[in-house]
Amino acid sequence: MWQQSKLVSVGLVSLLLGSIGCTNNQANDMAVDFPQALNVAQKNVSTNQLSGRVIVDGSSTVFPISQAMATAFTKNNPDVKVNVGVSGTGGGFKKFCAGETDITGASRPINTQEMKLCQQNQIEYTELPIAFDGLAVVVNSQNNFVSCLKTRELRQMWEPAAEGKITNWNQVRGSFPDRPLQLYGPDAASGTFDYFTLATVGQEGKSRTDYKPSANDDALVQGVAADPNALGYFGYAYYLKNQEKLKLVGIDSGYGCIQPSPKIIADGSYQPLSRPVFIYVKKAAAVRREVNALTNFYLNPDNANIILQVGDVPLPNITLRAAASRFNRGMTGTNFGGRGAVIGVAQEGL
Template identity: 55%
Template sequence: MRLTTSLFAAVAAATLSGALALRPHPAAAQATIAIDGSSTVFPITEAVAEEFQRTNRNVRVTVGISGTGGGFKKFCRGETQIQDASRPILQAEMEECRRAGIRYVELPIAFDAVTVVVSPRNRFVECLTVAELRRIWEPAAQGRITNWNQVRPGFPDARLSLYGAGADSGTFDYFTEAVVGRAKASRGDYTASEDDNVLVQGVARDPNALGYIPFAYVAAHARDLKTVAIDGGRGCVQPSAETVLNGTYAPLSRPLFLYVNLQALERPEVRRFVEFYLSPAGRDLIREVRYVPLPEQAYEIGLRRVRERIAGTGYGGRAEVAMPIAEVLQHEPRE
């Protein structure tokens, strides 16, 4: 009896020991970095996250698409550690973060060209002036500018179908500021979405459609879309890495940003992810998804902000339009 009891105790102890050995050590538990925001920045962040996780298997990076405005709501509630943004943080968002005690590091990461697109079956639109875009998209156009021949004499008498960014999108804020002259000032009778893939599909299947989307989505669907050159006063210019860098694709070139929760930077995995994003490998991924990397100096500035925990924004809560790359580098953050 005593032997049986001793044997049972030994087996139980061995079983318990085995179970403890199989249980993951707390230090090996998977950490999560939550990112949300701009659908424009999403392709870059998704590519960086996938590559980062190859060598950081104990880190899970989730990347959502709520639009820049929707993402800032989550970021300023402390629900995410990193915010993708296709425009600088606005005054109302700064106040929201301040009330919640959320401080952040602002990092310019790339340049984009907001691109006006039509279906490849459209044979008559090659170039539009900014004035013509304003005529199409301004609030007064709602229910009034509904045919192509109202945009320009000589265009066909065909119904104009419009596709564009939703109200929570930074692309919406930027496009309306650049084209109409006031952020969020837009007609409302168009198909709107924060998901740029929805806009791609809508324009691609409608020969009379016109829309605006980030350049990377155009590059990924080159067979399905036709880009429209833009005349900002100096002749018709197509969007490209070259025209973005030399400033001739105006006023629809814009910087893209990451905002990083300052407190979250104390977590080693968050710091490693951000440093990887700003590294030469991150720049390669920016090119791979068809955006325009900033000069090397910009990433050195970004790394200094991360390492020295320099919080705030360099834009004072205002939307900025037609900002050349050199000017982006001069915006020092302030709280």
């Protein structure tokens, strides 16, 4: 394992946008033509003929990135079959540490229990950050009374003590109407669940249980879109894909109301609901040419448009190159010591 870096309680440094070649105006307009992004990305694929199969699973937040990367990669490598599944971060680590997958996506770092499982099964891995993501808090598109929530109000809604007690909107804020409060969120196997509970309640995994959980973020989107009394949360990329069906809620952590966007997530001001996302690559699989090539494809700074297209924020070139160097030198382990979800990780912590 490489030495654990010092974690800082600030967001991404201003280097982020500059390192991906975006001006402030460009960052405000993150609509990317996906075919064009694929054409750029295809130039970065090895021209050596590759074949084989790569099995990818894990986080629903990382899924859109992995799916887009696989599409771009296999366009020039048609003999490589990349199977991308979704089991959630926790479910993905179970499969990964059992040796069932080559790469797993994670919306939080690996935790101690998962590290022990990998050790028991002699699975060595390299932890690789691939992007930054924000959590979107959303309500039904017809909701006309919620535009911003304070982090203490999110805690009031979601903490274990709220179970069976905070059941109406006007209990959260007196000016809200006397209407039922219906909550939707990821299930307990999700890394997004782990991160959100730590960020809002203050303890990872501590949440009321009388909400509508799902491991499928698309199901959460559909639930909120169909329920006028709903509030839910999931990765920002899923909001971006479904924004005509949903209303985005701003979050006030004490510095005013802020709505997430790629630029806002990048500049570090959307706190505490922004975080890095990762892939973990099995060392035994990395010796296969197709796995090695796909992993380096994820980490190629020239593929930033693919990250932008799915609604996430590319990492600085220097961070991606450092990750690629660790991977290609065969370094293994985690940079977070098995802590699981961590709040306020900046570039320096990766």
